[in-house]
Amino acid sequence: MIVCPHSTFIEGVGPLLDGLVEGLGRYNDFVSVLAADDSGLSFRAARGETGVADSRWVQRGLVVRAQRGGKVAEAAVNLPEGPGSEALVARVARMLDELFVAGAKVHPPLPDEPARLEARGNVAIDPFETDPEMALGRLASFRDALLSAPDIVSAEAKADFVKVSRAYRSRSRALVQTFVWDQAYLFGVTRREDRAKVSYRSVSGLRGLESLDELEAQAPALASELAELLGAGRVEPGEYEVILSPAMAGTLAHEAFGHGVETDMFVKGRARARDYIGKAVASPMVTMYDGASGVEQTGSFLFDDEGNLGRRTTVIKDGILVSGFSDALSALALGIEATGNGRREAYDHKAYARMTNTYFAPGQSTLDEMIASTRAGWLLDRLNSGMEDPKNWGIQLIALVGREIRDGRFTGRIASPVMCSGYVPDVLRSITMLSRDFELGGSGACGKGHKEFVKVSEGGPYVKTRMRLG
Amino acid sequence: MRETIKAVLAARPGVADWLLVELRKSGSEIYLIGDQTDISRAVESLNYTLLVYVDSETSGQQSRGEARVTLHPTMSEEEVARAVDRAIFAASRSRNPWYGLPEGAPPLVALPPGGFEGRSPASWAAELRDAILDAADPSKGLAERPGAMKGALASAPRLNSLELFLTKRETRILSSRGVDVGFSSHEGYIEYVVEAEGEAGEVELFDDLRFSEPDFDRIGGEIEGALALVGERAHALPLPALAGLPLILGGKEAASVLAWFFDNADAGRMWLGSSPFALGASVHGDSARAGEYDPIELAAEAILRGHPASAPFDEEGVPLARHPLVQGGELRGLAGSSRYSSYLKLPVVGGYRLFSVGAGSLGLEAMRARPHLEVARFSDFNVDPDSGDFGGEIRLGWHFDGKRRVPISGGSVTGSLFENRGRLRMSSEIGLAGSMLGPRNILLPAVSITGAATGG
Incomplete structure (x- = not known):
């Protein structure tokens, strides 16, 4: 395996960060600086073309957080100010001065426990040092395999590799981390006359170009699925038994008690879950986690964007809501410990309480047993999107593929898309089976509202429950 | 930085064409919980997006590859050169049908001034915040109603939280085909949550709005409209089973x-x-x-x-x-x-x-x-x-x-x-x-x- 080196910028930025902490520390009670230098490559093969570009996640810059008289402000910059830190200190000081306005909230003092840590990830095939032709050639062959199937009018194969390189400094903390995450997709559009359907396969992790092997293995199944989807109908509206694939189940976890226990939502009075800590919110067989540590996926890291170390939080234990997860400011406001979930879309975005890797713990059943136990329901797969409603506990999931089950067997009928909705506690309390499988997927991005996208993963086992479908 | 990039490109004859987009942003952000500022932020950034195009010929067929690279203002000249060289190499590995880049041309329309010019984003953001809080003031509507009660005020729809962004954006676009144009604009964005008490407890609605002008009537009207809607949601009934309706x-x-x-x-x-x-x-x-x-x-x-x-x-x-x-x-x-x-x-x-x-x-x-x-x-x-x-x-x-x-x-x-x-x-x-x-x-x-x- 190849150990990922820190970026040149991150290797050399330490003195600048120390200068900012020291210089701005003269005017402020607390100062921290996060430096980010994330590089990335995006390889793509679509119909009639291939291309290479920087990933959309590329960034380089600094964000300074300062606390003065309890008020908190941040200044984000990426402009050079010449050698040394003095000029940058002066610039950031000017920006901060304008932000400490009368009437702003007085927060408790930000903690600054000592820590000095460094972490570097590794990959088998380094995407940044390999001839791009290798990745493009393989993606083009995946694309061509899809396009050779009847009725597939458009196909795209894409692979992203992002090297995250970050450094955090405060008076007591010096943290550095570098690792690579990957995501790759195969996407197809099938169309015949006035019908069009889409589906995909995706893989993700903390790997290099070796991830393409996993993607390649999934191409034949995608072609077959697209052919089936042209004959897909719709589900008759109603409530059904549903078996959610690990990706769908993970998104249920994510939307139901992921966003719902982000503790900045507690502070705003936007999350009903705050009143349910210590109470039953799900079937006793349900245990759910969120954490940057404990699993290796796209939501993993050593420290978050506020300099707090990642950990694993037990959100639901045996059906009881145990804990939320926090960014630094909401933890302060609530008098709880920060859990290492303070994350930013980029250095020039605010940190919020965000998910990392969110999943249900596996159960004891097999998928076959779950199907056999279903009288009238649907197996739902290929997540399209999900949306939370933490105050009112509604939930929306869209599956691109639904397969009908009657009397314990697949009928051969397929539906696309399938809109799933429900009242969160009803859905979680109705869980009757969880499979022994465990899969995490991190090929998407999670927004807060409709912005502030961060990489997360989600998953777990197959989950059987009841939902309204349409 | 711009000149450094152009110099690096000029020294590389393998580049058939290039396109450079420079974006300078200066922004102010206010995050409110209720009517209190929770945190304020300022952002100043400059970024360059460079596309390089590399041509090749196979069996008499001309093809073109492109690669996009982001260049940061803190990059040294050596880093810029390395990044450009990597992009050129990557572009040489894509062989797509050839196409030409557009030549430089004058504008066909003028971007009218938005009205945010002349003052800092921070100054405007503060004024926008005050205007929004005024529009969301629950006592405003009630005061106009005869016989308004204090209890009605307590349960009136209200603003739960607001995020306000105002960013000045200066864009410049240059290319090897004679394009050299620039324009400036402001981007305003609010994301807000309103809430109200209903028989079954509190309900909320989320919405957002993009704007480029200090149009207080439009922005205030959006907030007032959202407050009216969340008041309706507080008393909404579960959707019955329906069929055949448009x-x-x-x-x-x-x-x-x-x-x-x-x-x-x-x-x-x-x-x-x-x-x-x-x-x-x-x-x-x-x-x-x-x-x-x-x-x-x-x-x-x-x-x-x-x-x-x-x-x-x-x-x-x-x-x-x-x-x-x-x-x-x-x-x-x-x-x-x-x-x-x-x-x-x-x-x-x-x-x-x-x-x-x-x-x-x-x-x-x-x-x-x-x-x-x-x-x-x-x-x-x-x-x-x-x-x-x-x-x-x-x-x-x-x-x-x-x-x-x-x-x-x-x-x-x-x-x-x-x-x-x-x-x-x-x-x-x-x-x-x-x-x-x-x-x-x-x-x-x-x-x-x-x-x-x-x-x-």
């Missing part, structure tokens, strides 16, 4: 349905095989019958007053103007980059982010005259550009059974634009919503409605 959408949801037509009138989607449309054919489908739908009149727009995506040039420096794409329901042209326009042997009219749609035949009141389901807010309304499938879970809507109009919540609607495009009706009232100036409301006749279960 769906009325408004605002951003109506715009996102009509954006399906705009998105698919795109040279890139046509080249990639994703668009279901064909030049010269009806976007309403072959089976659409005259009189059963409102034929779409759709144009790509460079500038929509008040929209921050207004721009006199696209990302390649192509001058933008108003460009009709669909006339009388028939696809007459495609917008898109020089690459895809060239592949399709079409004139290069540029890539557009904004569009307009002509007014429809029905007034909103006429749309509402027959039994229907109208939805004002979804959890997340989704329109798939490829499949044309749409749907979402309902946060607030109204069911009209022919006699009574009842606010409803919960449940969901789904449908397909392939099944609706031949019977689509649009309102005669128009307004700005999403990325569109167009009908404020649309009517979709073929939808599937899932009722909300009771409980909770």
Whole structure:
């Protein structure tokens, strides 16, 4: 395996960060600086073309957080100010001065426990040092395999590799981390006359170009699925038994008690879950986690964007809501410990309480047993999107593929898309089976509202429950 | 930095063409919980996006590869050179059909001043915050009502939280083909949550708004409108099981349905095989019958007053103007980059982010005259550009059974634009919503409605 080196910028930025902490520390009670230098490559093969570009996640810059008289402000910059830190200190000081306005909230003092840590990830095939032709050639062959199937009018194969390189400094903390995450997709559009359907396969992790092997293995199944989807109908509206694939189940976890226990939502009075800590919110067989540590996926890291170390939080234990997860400011406001979930879309975005890797713990059943136990329901797969409603506990999931089950067997009928909705506690309390499988997927991005996208993963086992479908 | 990049490019003869976009941003952000500032932020940044193009020839066939690289102002000259060299190498590994970059050309339209000029984003942000808090003041409306009670004030719809962003954006676009243009604009954005007390507890609604002008009436009006809607959600009933009703959408949801037509009138989607449309054919489908739908009149727009995506040039420096794409329901042209326009042997009219749609035949009141389901807010309304499938879970809507109009919540609607495009009706009232100036409301006749279960 190849150990990922820190970026040149991150290797050399330490003195600048120390200068900012020291210089701005003269005017402020607390100062921290996060430096980010994330590089990335995006390889793509679509119909009639291939291309290479920087990933959309590329960034380089600094964000300074300062606390003065309890008020908190941040200044984000990426402009050079010449050698040394003095000029940058002066610039950031000017920006901060304008932000400490009368009437702003007085927060408790930000903690600054000592820590000095460094972490570097590794990959088998380094995407940044390999001839791009290798990745493009393989993606083009995946694309061509899809396009050779009847009725597939458009196909795209894409692979992203992002090297995250970050450094955090405060008076007591010096943290550095570098690792690579990957995501790759195969996407197809099938169309015949006035019908069009889409589906995909995706893989993700903390790997290099070796991830393409996993993607390649999934191409034949995608072609077959697209052919089936042209004959897909719709589900008759109603409530059904549903078996959610690990990706769908993970998104249920994510939307139901992921966003719902982000503790900045507690502070705003936007999350009903705050009143349910210590109470039953799900079937006793349900245990759910969120954490940057404990699993290796796209939501993993050593420290978050506020300099707090990642950990694993037990959100639901045996059906009881145990804990939320926090960014630094909401933890302060609530008098709880920060859990290492303070994350930013980029250095020039605010940190919020965000998910990392969110999943249900596996159960004891097999998928076959779950199907056999279903009288009238649907197996739902290929997540399209999900949306939370933490105050009112509604939930929306869209599956691109639904397969009908009657009397314990697949009928051969397929539906696309399938809109799933429900009242969160009803859905979680109705869980009757969880499979022994465990899969995490991190090929998407999670927004807060409709912005502030961060990489997360989600998953777990197959989950059987009841939902309204349409 | 700009000159460093140009010098690095000039020293590399393997670069057939290049395109450089420089974006300088200066912004102010205020995060409110209730009426108190929780945290304030300032952002100053400068970024360069460089595309390099490398040509090659195989068996007499000329091809072109491109690669995009982001360059940061803190990069040394050596780092810039290394990044450019990597991009050149990567571009040499793509061999796509050859196309030329657009030549430099003067603007066709001028970006009008938005009104934020002359003062810092921080200063304007503070004024916008005050205006929004004034619009959201729960005592304002009540004071005007005779006999207003203190209890009514306590339970009145209110602002839960607000995020306010105001960013000055200065864009400059340069290319090896003589493009050298620049323009400046302001982008305002608010994201807000309003809440109200109902019989079953507190409810909320989420919304956001993009703007480019200090139009306090428009911004305040959006907040007041949201407060009125959340008041309705507080008393909404679960959506009953319904069938056979048409769906009325408004605002951003109506715009996102009509954006399906705009998105698919795109040279890139046509080249990639994703668009279901064909030049010269009806976007309403072959089976659409005259009189059963409102034929779409759709144009790509460079500038929509008040929209921050207004721009006199696209990302390649192509001058933008108003460009009709669909006339009388028939696809007459495609917008898109020089690459895809060239592949399709079409004139290069540029890539557009904004569009307009002509007014429809029905007034909103006429749309509402027959039994229907109208939805004002979804959890997340989704329109798939490829499949044309749409749907979402309902946060607030109204069911009209022919006699009574009842606010409803919960449940969901789904449908397909392939099944609706031949019977689509649009309102005669128009307004700005999403990325569109167009009908404020649309009517979709073929939808599937899932009722909300009771409980909770």
